[in-house]
Amino acid sequence: MVKRDYIADIEKSLKEGKKPIEVLNVILGFLNFKSVEIRIYKSLAEKITDYKATRRTSESFGAHNTKIYKKTG
Secondary structure, three states: OOOOOHHHHHHHHHHOOOOHHHHHHHHHHHOOOOHHHHHHHHHHHHHHHHHHHHHHHHHHHHHHOOOOOOOOO
């Protein structure tokens, strides 16, 4: 079995500006998480990212629609 140099892999991922989920996968591998556990964490991370993106979009949409217009005529 080939032993990986996880510390070097983590540093390389951070320097290259990899996606956070890719860095997380390397870190979880370093911590001896099983592939099933990594998939669960990846799924949770994607859901959190989707939720935050949706929330930002809805907040910015709501902020633009709160203007009060005066009735003329």
